[in-house]
Amino acid sequence: MALDAALQARLAEAGQEHLADAVRAAPEAEAAGLLAQVEELDLGLLRRLVDELVLTEPEAHGPGHIAPPETVPLAADEPGRARDLEAAEQGEAALREGRVAAVLLAGGQGTRLGFDGPKGDYPFGPVTGKTLFAQHAARIAAMRARYGAGLPWYILTSPVNDAQTRASFRDAGFFGLDPESVRFVVQGTLPAVDRGTGRVLLEAPGRLALSPDGHGGLLSALRRTGALDEMAVSGITTFFTFQVDNPLIRVADPVFLGHHLSAGADMSNLAVRKREPLEPVGLIASIDGRTGVIEYSDLPDELAHARDDAGDLLLWAGNIATHCIEVAFAWELTEGGLRLPYHRAVKRVPFVTPDGAAVIPDTPNAVKFETFIFDALPFAGASVTVEARREEQFSPIKNATGNDSPATCRRDWNRLWAGWLEAAGVAVPRDGSGEPVDLEIDPRLALDAAELAARIPPDLVIDGPVALGPAGP
Ligand code: UTP
Numbered sequence: 001m002a003l004d005a006a007l008q009a010r011l012a013e014a015g016q017e018h019l020a021d022a023v024r025a026a027p028e029a030e031a032a033g034l035l036a037q038v039e040e041l042d043l044g045l046l047r048r049l050v051d052e053l054v055l056t057e058p059e060a061h062g063p064g065h066i067a068p069p070e071t072v073p074l075a076a077d078e079p080g081r082a083r084d085l086e087a088a089e090q091g092e093a094a095l096r097e098g099r100v101a102a103v104l105l106a107g108g109q110g111t112r113l114g115f116d117g118p119k120g121d122y123p124f125g126p127v128t129g130k131t132l133f134a135q136h137a138a139r140i141a142a143m144r145a146r147y148g149a150g151l152p153w154y155i156l157t158s159p160v161n162d163a164q165t166r167a168s169f170r171d172a173g174f175f176g177l178d179p180e181s182v183r184f185v186v187q188g189t190l191p192a193v194d195r196g197t198g199r200v201l202l203e204a205p206g207r208l209a210l211s212p213d214g215h216g217g218l219l220s221a222l223r224r225t226g227a228l229d230e231m232a233v234s235g236i237t238t239f240f241t242f243q244v245d246n247p248l249i250r251v252a253d254p255v256f257l258g259h260h261l262s263a264g265a266d267m268s269n270l271a272v273r274k275r276e277p278l279e280p281v282g283l284i285a286s287i288d289g290r291t292g293v294i295e296y297s298d299l300p301d302e303l304a305h306a307r308d309d310a311g312d313l314l315l316w317a318g319n320i321a322t323h324c325i326e327v328a329f330a331w332e333l334t335e336g337g338l339r340l341p342y343h344r345a346v347k348r349v350p351f352v353t354p355d356g357a358a359v360i361p362d363t364p365n366a367v368k369f370e371t372f373i374f375d376a377l378p379f380a381g382a383s384v385t386v387e388a389r390r391e392e393q394f395s396p397i398k399n400a401t402g403n404d405s406p407a408t409c410r411r412d413w414n415r416l417w418a419g420w421l422e423a424a425g426v427a428v429p430r431d432g433s434g435e436p437v438d439l440e441i442d443p444r445l446a447l448d449a450a451e452l453a454a455r456i457p458p459d460l461v462i463d464g465p466v467a468l469g470p471a472g473p
Helices: 005-013 018-025 028-040 043-053 078-096 132-147 162-171 217-224 227-233 254-262 301-305 327-334 373-379 406-423 449-455
Strands: 100-105 153-157 182-186 189-191 202-204 210-212 238-243 267-273 283-287 290-294 317-326 343-347 366-370 385-387 439-441 466-468
Touching: 005 018, 005 028, 005 043, 018 028, 043 189, 043 343, 043 366, 078 132, 078 254, 100 132, 100 217, 132 162, 153 162, 153 217, 162 182, 182 217, 182 227, 189 366, 217 227, 217 327, 217 373, 227 327, 238 254, 238 327, 254 267, 254 317, 254 385, 267 373, 290 373, 317 327, 317 373, 327 373, 406 439, 406 449
Parallel strands: 100 153, 100 238, 153 182, 267 385, 439 466
Antiparallel strands: 189 210, 238 317, 267 317, 283 290, 283 317, 343 366
């Protein structure tokens, strides 16, 4: 296939002239597709990323001065409860007035779990096998019903899983939600490049090796697809982001929203206490006086283990990618291009050579580029970090086995519902080690323990695994 001279010159300037050869050599049926992918590359950005993150040894600079962040602690006493109540009123008012949207981050590749399909299709429900998407949808429906609010739902997908995600929603009748109230927003991709030369890899003779541009890509995707405009026009001022693989999350929790709003924050974080000093979660901290997140791999061991006078971890605030973000702030961050820094990840990426031979490398051969949503924090004028009880709001499915796997998620989920049932006076059978039977409580039946107590009969008998659906027992 012939190539436009201008494109050829731009490829040469970006150090990617091999892509012109690849288009010419591609099988006829695939050449047009490959050319379209090449034309879509942001060659200026690519040149910069390759220069700064591949061909130059990244400078090892320390993480700066790190201190615990300003936080809203868990309510442990009467003043704390009054403070949360006041925040909840503010959050509820924003929900009722239709000023809030929910944004699900579901564009990841789920490589650690190794599930075939979008992670949201994972059937985690211990009794009914309900999927992560179904659980989030039920919670959104329950929030809409409780606050009589629109609470539009934006779902970030990536080209890798967009079609399958849309099909899952269609096949499930949008889980009972109005299809018009659910919007899919596709994030961008960036090419993987050879680690030695910075040249873009091809995963097949007619296809570039592309992967999602990281969850920071949410911001550009919201802007590019018109979702930010749509939010602004419909009076939405704040959106709540959450991860697809954490079914415990309280979507658009009014307490968190209220603390964010009352602080006049641009972007806020929900944090959970780290399980142990070296737990592989990002750490929310004050870095050189500004709130930010340090990746666990960048946190010096000594700091990770540091304790305060009470013997608790000094730097305890684990990041769970759950934020409140002002629409105006997202707008600012994407004006004239995304302002977030790019990170490099050195990975094993299968590729084809110019003569079409497929190579499956045994060692990391490529660099992928990503942006992270939490890198927006240092740009925020004000930011609050609100502590959440881990057992109530965070048990993600990241790995196939071990910590943060389907088994630990189901365990934590059963424990939470058992606690709610027992608080309502219902006995829950437990095994020899004290673990409750498998349980499910639909958010449309109860969004919290008090609502459950009001909606189930006190003489409810549970003698085995049970799923309490929207209509109750
Ligand atoms: P993770 O990195 O923890 O999950 O992203 P992952 O990408 O699905 O899984 P691995 O790392 O490949 O095993 C945290 C959240 O951010 C979303 C994910 O879908 C998840 O909800 N995410 C991640 C995106 O939406 N886009 C991305 O490019 C990356």
